Amino acid sequence: FKPNTDDIRESPSIVIIHRLLELGARTRVYDPAAMDEAKKEFYDRIEYSKNSYDALEGTDAMVLITEWNEFREPDFERILKLMNTPVVFDGRNIFNPRKLQEMGFTYYGIGRKV
Incomplete structure (x- = not known):
């Protein structure tokens, strides 16, 4: 949502997630700090993951919106398999x-x- 905070106010993630839901997308999220705040915004309309790799299992796309340090160098070999x-x-x-x-x-x- 926003790096290094649990504050999701005016986060681009909110707009993007709402739009994905409008389009009928099944949406799964992970944020190191803002999961409780996300649950207040989205309730059970999206899935919440315990870590970034769990969020990617069985997905058709990965959308990076927040530049947390832990997202900067992921294991792309692992992600490719997930x-x-x-x-x-x-x-x-x-x-x-x-x-x-x-x-x-x-x-x-x-x-x-590209």
Whole structure:
């Protein structure tokens, strides 16, 4: 939601999650600090995960919206095995697009020509 805090006010994540729900997407989230606040906002309309890898199991896309330090260098080999469809939307441009594409991910970044 927002890095290094449990404050979700005016977080881009809120807008994105609401839109995904409007589109009928099944949504699973993980945030190191803001899970309790997210539950107040979304109740049981989304799934809550105990860690970032649990959040990705069986998914069709990974959407990174908050640049927590623990998200900066994930184990992409592990992620590739967890996901049904290896699609990454990097909302903070913290990942290396070429590396991910070489591994077999479809990569989308904000303002990046790939």
